[in-house]
Amino acid sequence: MKNNSNEHIIRPPKGLVDIDLPEIWRFRELLYVFAWRDIKVRYKQTFVGVAWAIFQPFITMVIFTVIFGRLAKVPSEGAPYPIFVYSGLLFWNYFSGALTAASDCLVANESIVKKVYFPRLLLPVSTAVTPLIDFAFAFLILVGMMIYYHFTPSLLGVVMIPVLLLISLVASSGLGLFLAAVNAKFRDVRYVLPFSIQILMYVTPVIYPVSIIPPKYQWLIFLNPMTGVINCARSLLLHTGAMDWTQFLISTAVGFGLLILGVTYFRKTERFFADIL
Amino acid sequence: MDKPIIEINGLSKKYQLGEREPYYSLRDEITRILKFKRPTKSREDFWALKDINLSIKQGEAIGIIGRNGAGKSTLLKVLSQITPPTTGTITMRGRVASLLEVGTGFHPELTGRENIFLNGAILGMGRKEIKRNFDSIVDFAEMGQFIDTPVKRYSSGMYVRLAFAVAAHLEPEILIVDEVLAVGDAAFQKKSLGKMEDIGKQGRTVIFVSHNMTSIQALCKKGVWLDKGRIVEIGDMSTLVANYIEHTVNNPNAHGGDNGPLVIKDVCLKNSAGHKTTDYRPGDDLTVEIHYNAREKVVYPSFWIAVTSHYGPMFMASMLYDGSTPTHLQGKGIITCTFPKMPLLPGLYGLQMGVRAQDISEDIVPTREIGLFNIIGDMKDAGFAGANADQMLGNSTKLVIPYQWSLPNGEPRRFQIRSRTIK
Numbered sequence: 001m002k003n004n005s006n007e008h009i010i011r012p013p014k015g016l017v018d019i020d021l022p023e024i025w026r027f028r029e030l031l032y033v034f035a036w037r038d039i040k041v042r043y044k045q046t047f048v049g050v051a052w053a054i055f056q057p058f059i060t061m062v063i064f065t066v067i068f069g070r071l072a073k074v075p076s077e078g079a080p081y082p083i084f085v086y087s088g089l090l091f092w093n094y095f096s097g098a099l100t101a102a103s104d105c106l107v108a109n110e111s112i113v114k115k116v117y118f119p120r121l122l123l124p125v126s127t128a129v130t131p132l133i134d135f136a137f138a139f140l141i142l143v144g145m146m147i148y149y150h151f152t153p154s155l156l157g158v159v160m161i162p163v164l165l166l167i168s169l170v171a172s173s174g175l176g177l178f179l180a181a182v183n184a185k186f187r188d189v190r191y192v193l194p195f196s197i198q199i200l201m202y203v204t205p206v207i208y209p210v211s212i213i214p215p216k217y218q219w220l221i222f223l224n225p226m227t228g229v230i231n232c233a234r235s236l237l238l239h240t241g242a243m244d245w246t247q248f249l250i251s252t253a254v255g256f257g258l259l260i261l262g263v264t265y266f267r268k269t270e271r272f273f274a275d276i277l
Numbered sequence: 278m279d280k281p282i283i284e285i286n287g288l289s290k291k292y293q294l295g296e297r298e299p300y301y302s303l304r305d306e307i308t309r310i311l312k313f314k315r316p317t318k319s320r321e322d323f324w325a326l327k328d329i330n331l332s333i334k335q336g337e338a339i340g341i342i343g344r345n346g347a348g349k350s351t352l353l354k355v356l357s358q359i360t361p362p363t364t365g366t367i368t369m370r371g372r373v374a375s376l377l378e379v380g381t382g383f384h385p386e387l388t389g390r391e392n393i394f395l396n397g398a399i400l401g402m403g404r405k406e407i408k409r410n411f412d413s414i415v416d417f418a419e420m421g422q423f424i425d426t427p428v429k430r431y432s433s434g435m436y437v438r439l440a441f442a443v444a445a446h447l448e449p450e451i452l453i454v455d456e457v458l459a460v461g462d463a464a465f466q467k468k469s470l471g472k473m474e475d476i477g478k479q480g481r482t483v484i485f486v487s488h489n490m491t492s493i494q495a496l497c498k499k500g501v502w503l504d505k506g507r508i509v510e511i512g513d514m515s516t517l518v519a520n521y522i523e524h525t526v527n528n529p530n531a532h533g534g535d536n537g538p539l540v541i542k543d544v545c546l547k548n549s550a551g552h553k554t555t556d557y558r559p560g561d562d563l564t565v566e567i568h569y570n571a572r573e574k575v576v577y578p579s580f581w582i583a584v585t586s587h588y589g590p591m592f593m594a595s596m597l598y599d600g601s602t603p604t605h606l607q608g609k610g611i612i613t614c615t616f617p618k619m620p621l622l623p624g625l626y627g628l629q630m631g632v633r634a635q636d637i638s639e640d641i642v643p644t645r646e647i648g649l650f651n652i653i654g655d656m657k658d659a660g661f662a663g664a665n666a667d668q669m670l671g672n673s674t675k676l677v678i679p680y681q682w683s684l685p686n687g688e689p690r691r692f693q694i695r696s697r698t699i700k
Contacts, residue, residue, distance in 0.1 A: 010358060010367040033398040037384060037391075044386045044427075112382045116375065116399050117358040271361045274354070275292070 013271045019263065023119050030118055034126035038101075042130060053137035057093055061086045068207050077209045077240035083145045087238060088206035088230045090142055091164065094135045095172045095226050096197045101127035102176025103193055106184045110277045120270045121263075124177050128169055135165065146237070157236030164229045167255050171225035174258030177266040184269070185276050205230055209240070222247045225255030280370060281332040282451060282482050283356070288329040288365035290351055290506075291322050325351040327506045329365070335450075338483040340497030340514055342490070342521055348506040349486045353377060353455050356484065371450030371482065374401050378455070380440030385429035389420055389439055392428050396443045410446040417468070418442035438465055445472045451482045466589050470495065490518050490646050491587050491627045522648055537641060538573040539606065539632060544647040546628070555650045559622060559659035560696030563650070564615040567630070571606040577635040578606055582614050582647075585627040591676050592616075597633060618696040622659055622675040623652045660695030 024031075043049045061082055068074045069081030076084035105123040106113060113120065146153065183189035201207075204226045213221055221227050228251025235243045326348045333339055341349045354360045356367065357375035382399040383392050393414055397407040407414075415424055418438040428436060454473070473496055477483050487493045493500070493514065500514040502521055510517055545553050549562040557563060565582055579602040583593035594614045596602040627649050632642035652675075656666035663669075679693035 008369045010355070010362060010369070012363055012365075013361050029404055030398050033395055037387070037395055040391065041384060041386050109382075111378075112399055114359065115377045115381045116401075117373075118399070274359045 019121070019267065020119065024121060027118050027122055031122045031126050034122060035129035038126065038130050039133065050137065053134040054141055057086065057089045057138045058141055060089055064089075064207055074208050075212060077211060077234065077238075079151075079234070079238040079240050080149055083142075083149050083151070083238060084209070084234065084240070085207060086142060086145060087233050088204075090135065090138050091168050091229050091233060092201060092204060092206045092226060093138065094131050094165065095168050096201070097131035097134060098128050098169065098172035099176050099179070099197065100193060101131065102173060103179035103183055103189060105176075106180045106273060106277065107187070107190065113277055114274045120273055121177075121266065124173060124180050124266070127176070128173060131172075132165075132169075151238055153237040154239075157233075160232060160236055164233055167225060167229050167252050170259045171229075171255035174255065174260070174262035177262030178258070181266045181269045181273075184273050200224075209234075211241070218247070219250070222251045223254055225251050225258065227251050228255075282335040282370050283331070283333040283484075284368040285329055285331040285356075286366050286368075288326055288352075288355065288367060289324060289363050290326040290348075290355055290360070291324050291363040293322060324506050326355070326362075329508060331501060331508070331511065333482060333484070335371070335482055336480045337499055338477040338485065338497040340493040340500040340517075341484065341486045341503060342488075342493060342500060342517065343503035343509075344525065346505075347503040349503055350377070350455055351506075352503070353453050353484070353486060357453055369451065372401075373451045373453065374447040374449035375453040376400075376444045376447070376455065377453070379437055379444065383428055383436070383440060386427055388427055389424040389431070392439070393424075393443055396440065397446075400444060400447055401449070402447065406448070414439075414442045414446055417445060417472075434462060434465075441465075441469055445469070445476075449481070451484070452476060453484045455486045456488065467587070470587060488646065489585065489587075489589070489627070490522070490649060491585060491625055494518055494625065495587055518649065522646055525645065538571060539575045539578060539641050540570045540572060541567060541630075541642060541645075541647075542570050542609075543568040544628075544630070546648055546650055555648065557619065557650060557652050558654045558697060559652055560618050560620075560694045561652075562615055562617045563619050564613055565628065565630075565647075567612045567614075568609070569606070569612065570609045574605050574607045575641060576605045577602050578641050579633040579637070580612060580614075580630065581633070582628065582630045584616070584619075584621070585629055586624065586675055590629070591621070591626070597637060618694070619652070620677050620679075620694050621652050622656070622661075622670060622677060622694070623654050624670070624675050626650055626652065626675075658695070660692065 046052075048055065064085045065082045069076065069085065074081070102124040105127045106120070109123055113123075179189055179193065203221065204224055205221065210218060210221060210227065210231050228248040231251075232243060232248050234240045329352065341352065343349050351360075353375065354377070355362050356369075357373065357377065359375075359377075380396065382396055384395060387395065393411065394404070394407055398404070402410075415421070418435075418441070420435065420439055420442075423431065423435065428439075431439070470492055473483070473485070477496060483496070485493060485496055497514050499512070500517040501511050502509040502517050510520065545566045545568075546555060547564040547566060548554050548557060549564075563584075567580070571578075579596040581593055581595035581597060583590040585591060594616065628647045629644055630642075630647050631640055631644040633639070634641045656663070656670060677692075677694050679691065681689050681691045683689045
């Protein structure tokens with residue numbers, strides 16, 4: 001019948017709570033269910049549906065090419081502007097999509113958070129999945145463009161793609177977790193975030209290369225975890241210049257730092273979500 | 278298992294009233310800081326639960342009763358780990374599933390089938406478990422062909438049936454249920470109650486909160502009465518219910534509504550001879566005598582009284598329907614309502630009342646339980662001499678209005694509950 005492993009004590013919260021990985025493993029099916037739900041709902045009753053994942057970055061690239069590439073003549077480090085900007089857009093779209101979804105996940109699921117117990121971490125983690133699918137489709141376009149422009153990526157480049165995606169996931173999840181917890185209490189986040197993401201795009205080398213920034217200020221832009229990602233992608237896939245690994249590591253470290261910050265803050269406030277939502 | 282399956286020790290839960298604002302905005306917070314306002318220390322501490330000590334043995338079905346705001350739902354939330362305790366500990370020795378709401382997580386765009394998996398998973402059922410029970414769930418909900426339509430197209434009845442069907446198939450060791458049975462039509466409510474009874478019989482531990490005194494008595498032998506966050510009494514369910522009703526009826530400040538202009542001072546049940554009693558026979562007259570005090574002039578108060586059973590309201594008297602609302606009431610007085618020849622078979626019934634304002638969406642006196650009464654006797658007394666009549670009584674409708682059979686051979690046969698009231 002019952003044994004001691006079923007015994008479970010509920011106490012008032014004290015101090016920093018660590019991540020209860022065994023518990024998350026126990027609830028892993030729910031994680032799949034949340035992700036599955038988001039995907040299903042996304043594509044139900046849509047006409048464009050899947051195609052949107054391709055249209056949006058493609059059309060954005062076209063517009064940016066005309067305005068920034070042709071008219072404003074922004075340099076593109078040797079590669080044709082369209083593929084230059086698209087490589088940035090690809091990862092940026094993942095980041096902004098995942099960030100937006102993660103920061104809203106608690107409020108969007110308010111009713112279940114208030115009625116059912118499950119480790120709340122499951123929600124923001126599940127929101128990382130749909131943007132991954134969008135990334136996969138958008139990535140196909142990149143492949144198409146590389147073929148069109150006769151680019152062969154280095155082997156390192158191909159290997160690094162999942163790594164870069166992982167860093168984007170880490171950065172967006174970290175910031176997303178933090179914002180999700182803040183959003184539960186301060187609803188401004190939902191309104192401030194879209195604007196902030198727009199601004200953030202301009203401090204990320206999506207439209208322009210890192211090289212147009214004077215070298216002694218470049219470290220500033222590398223504090224943005226996505227800078228490292230995008231710069232590395234361009235360097236290895238489009239051969240736009242030698243990789244500065246130090247800068248890349250700084251960027252990545254900030255990304256992981258955000259993750260730690262996000263998880264800590266989230267876990268600290270998690271117990272009270274049902275009360276403050 | 279000798280150790281109790283749930284042990285609650287010194288449990289208290291505090292809310293700070295300041296935090297109960299619906300929305301907090303950063304702008305407000307920043308403005309407050311800039312203006313050097315201290316965080317409002319005058320935030321009242323509201324103890325939703327205080328010093329709760331309770332021990333529940335495996336297989337017990339416990340009912341929790343109390344007025345609105347007594348802390349019942351908070352207790353369930355803490356037990357379900359949705360909100361943490363402020364002090365105290367709770368030891369649970371079994372898998373818990375909580376039903377605090379019907380259809381938790383249902384997404385309108387998904388089909389019934391998809392929502393079964395979604396809702397089941399949210400409630401804690403594994404995928405295999407859901408698959409195993411899938412057909413049973415669809416049968417219980419009587420969904421059949423609609424299972425592949427998006428839930429947003431369902432009627433509210435269908436929605437609720439499906440939601441409850443999923444929940445009814447939970448197989449935890451400890452089940453926590455919050456008033457979810459008050460949904461659906463009478464037939465479905467009956468089914469739901471039956472299922473809850475089965476769960477109890479299977480030896481699972483059930484903690485149940487409801488305002489329906491008759492259904493809570495049917496399900497639970499032991500009860501806990503909460504008031505203002507504290508335990509008033511723990512004990513036998515029927516005694517508890519009787520005490521609770523007596524307390525709420527006789528205590529003028531008991532309900533929020535009683536601070537209003539119209540106070541219900543007492544309610545008594547009388548039979549046709551004018552004696553106060555809670556025991557009646559089938560077909561007897563029932564008179565409900567309401568002693569009120571209108572401390573200020575109250576305009577157009579519409580009284581209603583409903584007789585309820587296990588499954589919900591059976592019939593009622595409503596001034597809103599019949600138009601006999603008085604133009605005004607002032608001072609003390611008595612309003613009585615008589616239900617002649619009640620068409621009820623033997624069993625336990627409840628009474629509810631309320632008073633609606635001229636604006637019918639508002640209550641002058643909110644819905645409240647005002648008592649219980651018994652119809653005693655056996656089916657023969659009631660005029661039903663069928664061979665299995667007494668056995669069937671437990672499982673069937675208790676309301677019987679006059680009817681007549683016409684069989685292929687012979688005279689029409691008329692039946693109604695036999696009234697012994699001498700007129």
